Amino acid sequence: MSQTKIKGVVVDVDGNPLPFASVIFKNSTEGTITDEDGDFYLSSPKTYTELQASFVGFDKITLPIEKQNQVFKITLKESASQLQTVVIYTGRVQKKGNPAIALLEKVWAKKRNNGFKMFKSFDYKKYEKIQFDLNNIDSSFTEQKVFKGLEFIFKEIDTSRVSGKNFLPVYINESVYNVYGKNKGNDELVREDLVANKNSGIGAGAGVTTYIKDLYVDYNIYDDYIRLFGKSFASPVGKPGVNTYNYVLSDSATIDGKWCFNIVYYPIRKNELTFKGDMWIADTTFAVKDINMQVSRSANLNWVKEVYLEQDFKVLNDSTILPERDYMLADFSLRKKKTSMGVFGKRTTYYDAYKFNNTKNDGFYKVKSDIFEDSIYNANENYWKENRLEKLDKNEEGVYTMLDTLKTVPKFKRIYNLGVILATGYVEFPNFDYGPVFSTFDFNDVEGIRVRVGGRTYFGINDMWRLQGYTAYGFGDHRFKYGVSYKYMFNKQKRLIFGAGRRDDVEQTGAGLTVSNDVLGRSFASSGLFSSGASNLLTDIQLSNVFFSAEPVDNINFEVSFVNRHLKSASTAFSMAYIDEAGNIKNKTRETEIGFSVKYTPKRKVFGNGVERKEVNDNYPVFYLSYANGLGGFLSSDFDYHKFQLYYKQPFYLGLLGKTTTTVELGKTYGKASLGLLNVVPGNQSFFNIQNTFGLLNYYEFVTDTYASMHFEHNFNGRIFGKIPFLRKLNLREVVGVKGIYGSISQDNVTMNAPALNSLPSLQGITINTKTVAPSEVYYEYNAAIANIFKLFRMDFFWRGSYLDRPGANKFGVKGSFGFTF
Template sequence: MKPYHYLIAFLFFSSFLLGQTKVGGKVTDEFGDPVAFANVVFKDSKEGVITDENGDFYFESDKDYTALVVTFVGFSREEVPLKKGLNANLKIVLKEGTELKEVVVYTGKTSKKDNPALDILRKIWERKRKNGLYMFDQYKYDKYEKVEFDMNTLDSAFMNSKIFKGMEFIFDNIDTSRITGKTYLPIFINESLSEVYGDNVLKKKKEILKANKNSGFGDGDGVNTFIKDLYAEYDIYNNYLKFFDKDFVSPLSRTGINVYNYVLSDSTFIDNKWCYNIVFYPRRKNELTFKGDFWVNDSTFAIKKINLEASKSANINWVKEIYIEQEFDVLNDSVFLLKRDYMMSDFSFSKKEESKGVYGKRTTVVKNHQFDIPKDEKFYREEVNFYDNAVFDKPNEFWEQNRFESLNNNEAGIYKMLDTLGTVPKFKRIYNLASILGSGYVEFPQYNLDFGPIFSTFGYNDVEGVRIRAGGRTYFGPNDKWRIQGYGAYGFNDDKFKYGISGKWMVNPKNRLILSLGNRRDVEQIGVSLTTSNDVLGRSFASSSLFSSGINNKLTSINLTTLGAEMEVFKNFMIQTNLTYRTLRSASNEFSLDYYTDASQSEIKSEVKQSELNLVLEYTPGRKTVGYGVDRMEVDNNYARFFLSYSNGLKGVLNSDFNYQKLQLFYRQPALIGGFGRLFTTFETGKIFGTVPLGLMGVIPGNQSYFIIENTYNLLDYYDFVADEYASLHFEHHFNGRLFSRVPMLRKLNLREIIGIKGVYGRVSDENKLINASGFEYVAPEDLYWEYHAGVGNIFKILRIDCAWRGSYLDMPNARKFSVKASFGFYF
């Protein structure tokens, strides 16, 4: 921590220093080297922290203390006198211990049998499913949650910046963090009250929102729910704790002894319970681990208190710090229940100490537990899409009476400050710019319209040449029950206008019964996905071939009309049915969809007309979404997906040409592999029963772009393989830097390793070969096509580069045997 940060904190908070003790500084040895993970506590108290990798620390207390005690194994105990208020930039030097015979020093792996900390840890493992809520068949409790975002590391230069001219009043709410000592300005707050029900027998859980209050941005849950879901639920007893799509090893994990050092530091009574204090810290840098300590009861071996702070060198982007505190209450002398959970993250472009960022803080308080009151399984299934306007319209008096802990003065002023800020024109412009970059749409709230997505405005392909596109949608709020959207496009080479329009209406919000209707006339690249979709406004890869390799003229002109209905029968289980009509013809003179219409092969037709009835079952356990309207945003893609589709071609309906049945199955499963990253498995299979032409065949998805596209084959061109029955299997494993973190020269780069292999088998029936009049020879991967790839991600925090090698069909004409592909993205 820089000295002037403490000076700024003092200037802004001199009026609050009475009755507080704030300390910060650095712990080193006699040679000036930092002492990482040293224990720093106020004398005669249990309030303290552990120094970080650089020996730095900061913490504070509402009480007055006169001395600080610093200890670390192998060093003598150091006592530092304190003055009232702020004690900044302390320089504490530890000397090597002179009575080493009385000290057991653990270095390297702390798996010795005589380490008492590990004996206690093993007892925690034995009882971790016998503590807390797991002791009861059913449970219910009330929950209060507060989520807050704050700009941090504010200095005078920042506050005097021209960007804040006319908005200086916002700095009236400035505060200082009790964790880091940095100044911060609250900019967002969301509060919620809910009832939580759980059944350990049925393995079900349900949360009913009773009240919600936000900072004034938006008119429903919307973005606020998305912010809340950045902080996934976690159980410290689990082997891995997931934050920002990363799996951190819990210090209570059975594999913790492989990545942590443990030291038994202290023991005392807490709430009339004798508890042991164990300090833990990571063995190696750059791994997804924590430092901290916990207090554990000596009889139940349940956690009473725990503090975790993510290693500053952890392989995670845009997050400088993650800090967690949990406190547990004692019920009936032996049951330990979570009472309070506090989490703080410091989002920043840089991990340098002086860099500015944004704090994301979540405080959860629970009380009023009830147990063993069963509810039937129907209770956990009903109200799939609960939404009640009254939940978001509680008066201030309600919150003053019902919030579980009071807001401090700065938090209480946020609502008024943000309401005022929303009337400032300059702030509106800044907010609108951020909204455009985040959503891709330009908002026109006075007309309830959004223009976009702007990232699809320009494109190119071999048929249309340069292509421009403009679109929009209705938008009254994040929970709209109906929405109309559409676009128009023009290709300068083919001199043709294209368009798409779609409408959705949620008839029954509770089970999300949605009716939809749409029509699209456009140029499309068929064969970019094995599993078909009837999404009318899905963006076509045809417009993205500006960055592609090889010839890309196998494009199709499509006229698609669809009428559909879908319903979420229970949470994350959806049934959908569609009636579609489409016409297909080649968009290029160099590509043909011709087929024979008679057995003698004397008549040829170039256009396909097809009516189809489609039934889809989709199950996505664990999926989290935002909002209650017809369009919902997914929080992440780290969930299993099971997709089953049955289609029936209706010959003669609207002059439809073919009668057939098509069955398709898609299954995707992410799985954590013992702390060595995450494995993504994708399986697809399908079969067409009946005779169909090329336009209705299954095309094995190639990838002629320079970019990584999920579920495609890197070394196949479009239409290299076709099939009317197929099975495809993809494995891709993300090590998340676990291997590179052990290589000294690569450790600081925070690179991430990816490996994968994929293969597909397919066949084409003789009947489908006989009606082919396109001049295009059907080739099916009957001998199993496969390829493999290896890549490095997190290059400059945004870039991933993969190398791919072909494993079979090496003698095909123009076969690509090797390729390099990339992708860009902002990932934690």
Template sequence: MKQFLILGLLLLSASVFSQTKISGLIKDTSGEPIAFANVIFKGSQEGTISDENGRFYLESAKTFPTVVFSFIGYTTKEVELSQRITYKMEVVLEEAASALDEVVIFTGKTSKKNNPAIDILRKIWENRRENGVKKFKQYQYDKYEKLEFDLNSIDSAFMQSKIFNGMEFIFDMTDTSNITGKTYLPIFLNEAYYKVYGDNVLNTEKEDLIGNKNSGFDNNQALIAFIKDLYSEYDVYDNYLKFFDKAFTSPLSRTGIDVYNYVLQDSAFRDNKWCYNIIYYPRRKNELTFKGDFWVNDTTWAIKEINLQASKSANLNWVRDVYIEQKFDVLNDSIFLITRDYFMSDFSLRKKEKAKGIYGKRTTLYNNYVFDVPKDKKFYSEQVDPYQYEIYNRPDEFWDERRLEKLSKDEKGIYKMLDTLRTVPRFNTLYNLTATLASGYYLIDHFDAGPIYSIFGYNEAEGVRIRLGGRTFFSQNDLWRLEGFGAYGFKDNKFKYGLSGKWLLDRRSRLTVFGGNRRDVEQTGASLTNSNDVLGRNLASSTLFSVGTNDRLSNINLSTVGFDIEPWKNFVVRVTGSYRTLRSATETFSIDYKVMDDGVFTGEIASEVHQPEIEVGLFYTPGKKTSGFGVERTIINDGSYSTFYVGYGYGMKDILGGDFEYRRLQAYYSRPWNIGGLGRLFSTAEIGKTFDPVPLSLLSPIPGNQTYFTIYNTFTQLDYYEFVSDTYASLYLQHDFGGRIFSRIPIIRKWNLREIVGFRAVYGTISQDNIYLNASNIVYQAPEDIYWEWSVGVGNIFKVFRLDFNFRGNYLEEPEARKFGITGSFGFSF
């Protein structure tokens, strides 16, 4: 979701207020660029550091006549500025005579011994937990947050493009970034004001939204929540800072001395506190690191100010630049509390400096801290109506009183400019195109047609398949929604359809009723944990190529009705009643079973299953973030939270013509693990048991994968129905190192490839009663000797492709066992 929104916005992809601006390149006498050199206006604290390519940009609201360039092992150089704006400077630094033979100094590596900066860093480690709101039992404060998106690298050719005919007035709002020096055009602005309460004894926190205002996207809470999650909360004292689902090593990390070079640059008073200034920069390229500096107090060893800019060579897609700035205030001469947090990222399809891109900015300010005022535990857990009209429609007076930082002249003009822009037909066309690419649906008068990505498909039963569908949509907070589709297969010449409806009865508890019916072709047994979602993902094979013939498909007629409720945040109770009819969809596949009467075979063979079922499911997703307040909500941090599910199903016989009585218990646990600088591990464990005899179509086949695509939580080297069980336990592990290994190999370092390893195992049994009941053309075999397989993969190929090499671990003697296979997948990730 995040990646598609960014990529969609990129498809759409000067006023000067500062008094002094400079940019250029720093190099040595041989013409090689000098990375991480210091650039500072003489007689000031305003400065920056050159990037990996020796390039720099610096601006100030003041006028400075001289700029100073310096770096370890080189002679400091002062350059007089003949004009306030000086771009494309070329600065040559000469090696210091005393350092010509000191290789360590020449390469910019700093010593870990006898380095005062390292000594200060160790003091920070010793005192890191003694600062901030964690110092108190309870805390509360006001928080003001400003989010902004801007098109950047605006030039005259871009402004004169025909695409902007009728919208030329928007370029009156262009401005220049004081960090990158690029001209940008605001396209989105959102302001929010919160009251935050926390209790360190109860280990809980509550954030009440008091006011929200935005322009450019019509109160699009999904986009707002997406941007907020993109810049999720972080603590610079942590060893790793998570952005874009990547773990950057903090310069304050205990492992920092192995990742960064540190230099004690200066000492001075900062807001009447004596502080040391330390500059840091990476020891190696292609790692998730920063460059920048920080000021640290000399008695509390707490950070007063810190600046972080992501390394240009970091293994990060679609992000050209990341800049962070935090400031802290002092309480009672000892406790430092954060007062300002600024985060800016530069998204672009290409990392070239002149390529068009999008700035994403978040400014957060904190004020009115109050401590040790306890509140009842119920205060933190009580449910409130998540949507209140007045919160999103506060008058201007509200914002004039509560903004902790006044809007600039340009920011004030954004609201008017963007509101005017929405009246321009050409802009609405571009806006709708972007929204369609991001969501997969096209809006037609309160009806979303789509998803467009599933119009065409293919499988052995239907041949070429065409599917058209849509859903009602009046706003993102609709209390009810109808959704449906129609499909036609050109091989079986049959029409399929699906229809479902949902109605949110109570927004506070999220009590929702739902129901629907679907007649379709399905790949049953493609997942261990059953689903009664009528319009869930169609698991029939939709690839033109497969490993062997995949004809093991079923015709399904599924009807459901039920309700769910969320008594606590992210804890859902769901009760579903379903009725399904199953039969084979191809002539070469059979789900036949023996008809029994009180455990005695009648001699009759049945080819169709009619089965009503009642299921109770409990879902717990701690950490899940959503947007919207209607019957459907958008998940913002998909793949970044844990999921726990336990369900009990009861199949009824002789009720509505039911064929079998059974009990089924299933559980599922999935969790992503951020393992510091070693990457990210995804783990899934499933267990289940069906307690009574049932035919093939109601058992639990171990999910195989006969496609050439990598599909998470399936066994790549298994065919469909190769193993069948009524009792199972499985484990799925996949670890993405994020390029940590490849970044150490010079030959392939520049390709920014990423390493993935996987391990999958499953244990299962099948009862003799189930084996006796079987009359299909599938021979039952359960993996009583734990079946396992492993894989190694290379990701981020051309930034969008991943290749996996899969190996079967055992059961190698089985006829036609696939010992080795190659799968791939496409995807957009940071």
């Protein structure tokens, strides 16, 4: 088969590598840009005989290609006409009079009139392929004893056309969609109908789907910033790009009958979230015809060694250019060393069969197709041959057979399971996941050593029902605990779900303002392994929950619930007693309530269609409103109250400045309620930072029945540390935040809960009244953090801003946290 594969390095006459030099097959539009070390790899299914290399300020050079796999060392000489100028290889290229920027200005002027925006409506066919491959597999790996008897799988090893690395496919998923869209002013109505789907490989369970979501990112090259892996990268086609990239007009050629100009771009500064690559811009329409974008290796990005994006556009006529192909490759790896092993995640998308102005009413675009239709998953091979918009290559043609065989090999399955455990915390068995394994052992002052076992059913991402549960035993209190939950989706289109559960356990209540009735939830604050003080303020909870939820419109979820709970102190360290209407002291709260909630998550995208789904993106706001009515007297319920709560969370991406997250919580309880039913301001007495808590507050330091809270945090994503030479290579990230709360509590609730309030360690020595129990003056604290320490650890420094004279007040604290973030 005709094919050309070359690699090499581009240097100057002194042997110094030239980063971001252009390397291209002569008389073609197939090329690449060297990396920060001057290295490059280039391949094509065609046969080429000459290679061309160039860089601004240097003479262009043409070299012969003498064999299909060839290694080059290319030396460029400074251009004689530019010897009087100072050439800074990674510095700025002059803006004034730069023809590349003049071209981009025309692109910006016309971007609103290009593509789908030209039509009232549009329909097209979409083919999508997702694939995962092990890469950098060498003989030292394949010859290990663990693979004895598995030699057959290595016959499927091929070489990436992007990086030149060899790879072995382990998972593949193909889908065909019919897409319908309609333009309404600045908004777009879009409906996608899944027509066919097939997949195979290791990881039909939750393991692979943990990483798949990061391949389903939608992006628009004309936007100022492109969000990948939760971060904002400067788009080379966006207006802010002129302050981020050098642009060089490199070439011109006819592509698909359209005269196009080639612009090479590369970042001005290191350690920023940027790309390198080139683009072809069509004349007259001034739309991007083709573009490739490769994330700079110095970018502050974890666990991802390389990201490569391609977009090709189809010329329909002199005035219309539409998407034809998207390609994304991510190289996931523990290390950024070029030879280290990793996993390729690849997504290829093709668009075809365009039709325009076949406009339908708005209701049509809001209807969701039945993705559970059997015909979708049973399409025969003839269908796939006719409907694949890209033929499977050599290694992909045999991948289904190879992967189906591989799944039966116990040795390889064990290797895969280890990766799943690290990623999800679960051990996969047929139709069942055991775990989370990280919760197996725990310790606190009430239970002593705690041992827990549990699991969940898992048949696939489209499961209609799920059963999960656990049991635990405390060697200190000599008690068994348990939790069990069942969910069943009985209407697929409206996502009507019935759920029921029961939990009998001990818990650190007051670890969050917004009430959760999750029967399997357990706050990290309940663990004493990492506590900075006593872990004895735990509550004995018996919770039963029945609910119905529905999502009649995408991302608007309604839920009605019926909850019964029994609460009492789990230790003698404090009391949850209250005084009833007859003046008697009761140590246990029995409460039944009915609740209603609505959750709105605009622009949220999910993966899977079962009773539980995975979220693909994190750039959407969350609005949550709930109402609960305590049914005093029903099923021996002790209190009659009305509770309203509002939760709002909004991320703001500020381009290269990073990401700001704002959280607002409001709540009000009308009527009397015991301590366990009121809103405790969430404290944190552990060594670790717990989200949505106040880092310097003790447990139960403030109790409210009316509150307003706001949290603000900004992550600069290394913007500051990246400019400090001796810190640059550490890829540290700087975070600042402030949080505050105002609250009150009625005198009736203070009087009724006097036995409990007087027993709380945090209120000892304080006169109990409404102004001391609740933060009647705003309590606030602020923090600064160094994140991404060794890619896993974050250290927060907290300062208390008010209530400094309160007995036992923590005025300063240091807390850490671990996290797997890109």
